[in-house]
Amino acid sequence: MKIALIGASGFVGSAILNEALERGFEVTAIVQNVDKLPKHPKLTAKKADAYNAADIATAVAGHDAVISAFNPGWGKPDIGALFLKGFNAITAGVKQAGVKRYLAVGGAGSLFIAPGLQLVDTPEFPAEWKEGALAAREALNLIKNETSLDWSFVSPAVFLEPGERTGKYRLGLEEPLFGDNGPAKISTADLAVAIIDEVETPKHIQKRFTAAY
Numbered sequence: 001m002k003i004a005l006i007g008a009s010g011f012v013g014s015a016i017l018n019e020a021l022e023r024g025f026e027v028t029a030i031v032q033n034v035d036k037l038p039k040h041p042k043l044t045a046k047k048a049d050a051y052n053a054a055d056i057a058t059a060v061a062g063h064d065a066v067i068s069a070f071n072p073g074w075g076k077p078d079i080g081a082l083f084l085k086g087f088n089a090i091t092a093g094v095k096q097a098g099v100k101r102y103l104a105v106g107g108a109g110s111l112f113i114a115p116g117l118q119l120v121d122t123p124e125f126p127a128e129w130k131e132g133a134l135a136a137r138e139a140l141n142l143i144k145n146e147t148s149l150d151w152s153f154v155s156p157a158v159f160l161e162p163g164e165r166t167g168k169y170r171l172g173l174e175e176p177l178f179g180d181n182g183p184a185k186i187s188t189a190d191l192a193v194a195i196i197d198e199v200e201t202p203k204h205i206q207k208r209f210t211a212a213y
Contacts, residue, residue, distance in 0.1 A: 002026040003199065004060040004099075006050060006068040006090060009036035012105055012156075012188055013069035017043075019165075019192035023200075030059045050086045056093025065101035065199050066094050074132060083135035088142070095148060103152045103199060109133030110140050111155055111176040111210060119158070119176065140208060152204045156191050157212030163187030169194050169211045171203075177212035184212035 003020060007013035008029035017037075020027050026042050034045040048059040050070050060066045068090050072082035087104070094102045109120030109129070119125060120133040140153050158176050169190050170177055177184040186194075194211035198204060 001064050001200070002028070002062070004028045004030055004063040004066045006030045006048075006056070006060075006066065007070040007105075009033065010069055010071055012071075012160075012191065015188040015192035016067060016069055016105075016195055019189070019196045023196060025196075028059065028063065030056070051082075051089050053089045053092035053096060056090050057096035060094055060099055061097040063097075063099055065103065066090075066097075066099050067103045067105070067195065067199065069105045071132075074129070080131040080135040083132060084138060087135075087139040091143065091146070091149075100150045101199070101202070102149045103154065103195060104139065104143065105154050105156075105195070106140055106208075107133050107136040108155050108158045108160070108176060108210070110137035110208075111158070112174050113176060144208075147206075150202070150205050152198055152202070152206075153208040154191075154195055154198070155208060155210045157186040157210065158183035159185035160191065161185060161187060163189060165189035165193065167193055169213060172210045172212070173204075174208065175210075177210060179213065186212045 003025055005027055008017045009031045021040050028044045029037050030046050030048045034047050037045045046059045049055040070086050072079055111119050113119050143151055
């Protein structure tokens with residue numbers, strides 16, 4: 001399988017890149033700085049502007065699937081506007097390129113912890129993550145109206161952190177998964193396993209899903 005991966009050098013994107021290469025995928029990694037990428041015989045690096053739909057269309061054309069782990073950077077004061085600008089440009093670029101299979105990585109903030117109540121709207125939600133989480137929720141709302149793509153939207157577990165690959169995870173849909181001591185967690189490596197599994201064997205076409213231990 002030949003995939004295009006946007007944001008391949010980021011926190012989640014680098015884990016997805018490693019998992020895809022380990023499985024023998026041909027990967028085109030689309031980043032702003034190609035020097036951040038490792039060398040690998042099945043990896044092609046491309047520089048592209050995530051905020052430019054035409055740029056994205058050129059970069060992803062001819063691939064079996066596109067995975068977007070795009071994130072403008074949590075430290076940016078205008079992360080919300082930038083996240084949506086990038087998300088809209090990437091989605092438009094994928095459509096222009098004629099690639100049907102598209103998986104976008106969002107956040108856990110839009111998961112429902114009670115009927116009608118999403119995590120991002122609770123008083124306990126960290127203020128420093130809120131603008132980005134609201135933008136990711138809006139991205140989910142936008143893609144739910146998209147009928148021409150075989151899209152999936154993945155929300156990580158409430159707690160996403162570095163860690164080893166176990167190859168094990170549970171799946172959910174609109175609600176966060178819980179363990180014995182509260183909201184479940186997952187490592188970036190195992191989130192990547194869940195994402196590549198979904199690309200290899202689609203189970204959530206035009207749906208959002210979540211993964212956790």
